[in-house]
Amino acid sequence: MANHPLYDQVMKALGTVIEPELHKDLVTLNMVRDLSIEGDVAKFTIVLTTPACPLKDVIAGAARVAVTKVPGIRAIDVKWDANVPTDRRVHGRMNLPLRNILAVGSGKGGVGKTTVSVNLAVALALEGAKVGLMDADILTPNVPMMIGLQHGRPKVSDGKMVPFEVYGVKAISMGFLTDPDKPLILRGPMLHSAIRQFFQDVEWGDLDYMIVDLPPGTGDAPLSLAQSVPLTGAVVVSQPQDVAVGDALRSIAMYEELNVPILGVVENMAGDLFGSGGGEKLAKNKNVPFLGRIPLEAEVRKGGDYGRPVVLSMPDSAAAKAFRQLARDVAARVSVVQFQNADVIPLNVIG
Numbered sequence: 001m002a003n004h005p006l007y008d009q010v011m012k013a014l015g016t017v018i019e020p021e022l023h024k025d026l027v028t029l030n031m032v033r034d035l036s037i038e039g040d041v042a043k044f045t046i047v048l049t050t051p052a053c054p055l056k057d058v059i060a061g062a063a064r065v066a067v068t069k070v071p072g073i074r075a076i077d078v079k080w081d082a083n084v085p086t087d088r089r090v091h092g093r094m095n096l097p098l099r100n101i102l103a104v105g106s107g108k109g110g111v112g113k114t115t116v117s118v119n120l121a122v123a124l125a126l127e128g129a130k131v132g133l134m135d136a137d138i139l140t141p142n143v144p145m146m147i148g149l150q151h152g153r154p155k156v157s158d159g160k161m162v163p164f165e166v167y168g169v170k171a172i173s174m175g176f177l178t179d180p181d182k183p184l185i186l187r188g189p190m191l192h193s194a195i196r197q198f199f200q201d202v203e204w205g206d207l208d209y210m211i212v213d214l215p216p217g218t219g220d221a222p223l224s225l226a227q228s229v230p231l232t233g234a235v236v237v238s239q240p241q242d243v244a245v246g247d248a249l250r251s252i253a254m255y256e257e258l259n260v261p262i263l264g265v266v267e268n269m270a271g272d273l274f275g276s277g278g279g280e281k282l283a284k285n286k287n288v289p290f291l292g293r294i295p296l297e298a299e300v301r302k303g304g305d306y307g308r309p310v311v312l313s314m315p316d317s318a319a320a321k322a323f324r325q326l327a328r329d330v331a332a333r334v335s336v337v338q339f340q341n342a343d344v345i346p347l348n349v350i351g
């Protein structure tokens with residue numbers, strides 16, 4: 001179809017459409033594929049950097065305006081595809097088919113890290129991404145409860161553990177491997193090797209996003225994680241109150257020290273009880289993105305207790321909508337961070 005008389009003009013028009021977050025045009029970014037012209041309709045596929053792109057409508061709208069300016073073209077027919085950029089450092093270090101590894105951390109416990117991790121993972125999967133969820137909170141592994149997988153042990157195949165797959169997410173947790181009545185105490189080197197094994201000895205397959213739920217604080221676990229694998233970035237969970245914000249501040253400082261990009265701060269449990277605004281203030285002060293607030297809602301806790309995350313159990317609730325938006329914003333931030341990162345494999349060479 002490249003020999004259609006209007007092909008070059010339509011391509012040129014698409015070359016004026018700027019991707020709003022990467023600030024380059026769709027053609028330069030090699031995002032336009034399979035352009036064909038049938039009658040007065042231009043048909044093409046736009047390959048995004050994430051299936052969870054929050055700006056599809058904006059991009060399609062801008063493409064429509066540009067392309068229908070070509071005389072003879074009246075409409076466009078867009079298909080969407082996604083090719084999540086690969087953090088080459090992940091491939092270089094461990095040779096795992098993981099495209100991006102994201103840590104979810106906080107300064108203290110009980111702020112909702114596991115809740116955010118689980119809902120973020122499921123929400124990304126709902127957008128069509130391939131997602132893994134690693135419970136790196138070895139001492140209090142809460143992921144199994146929150147995704148409804150408290151029983152059973154992972155199978156082993158070819159010497160590797162097979163992660164459980166639930167709600168479209170592949171999950172592994174120390175909670176699957178230990179006896180809940182005999183708590184496991186892991187320190188320093190053992191913790192380090194447990195986290196490494198969760199990467200190397202688990203058959204993850206090809207994943208767009210690996211979400212790592214960390215234990216609270218700035219102790220051994222985030223350090224081990226950052227030393228074991230290159231992290232694409234960290235999502236810091238804070239609560240609206242000042243004390244928690246102070247803890248979150250220390251958490252941000254730690255990631256900065258470890259050279260882990262901060263994807264942003266999410267304020268959890270916003271509402272009457274705790275007020276709101278602390279997370280946003282913190283993000284502003286530290287000059288990191290604010291990823292929004294998740295309201296304090298009983299449904300969120302119930303979703304965790306019953307093992308069906310609120311994004312699935314109550315998809316129309318304000319909290320579920322906030323988690324869905326969070327997932328899109330995190331995915332967009334990953335694309336931007338990857339784009340700025342010289343180590344990233346350019347879009348046009350990944351398969």
Ligand SMILES: Nc1ncnc2c1ncn2[C@@H]1O[C@H](COP(=O)(O)OP(=O)(O)O)[C@@H](O)[C@H]1O
Pocket residue numbers: 106108109110111112113114115116142268269270294295296297298299300301302304305319
């Ligand atoms: N937005 C929210 N609304 C209501 N309850 C929440 C919310 N976020 C978390 N919770 C509840 O708060 C408790 C602590 O959350 P959790 O995710 O386990 O925190 P962390 O992993 O940081 O220790 C859990 O019972 C969880 O269900």
Ligand SMILES: [Mg+2]
Pocket residue numbers: 113114115137142214
């Ligand atoms: Mg937790």
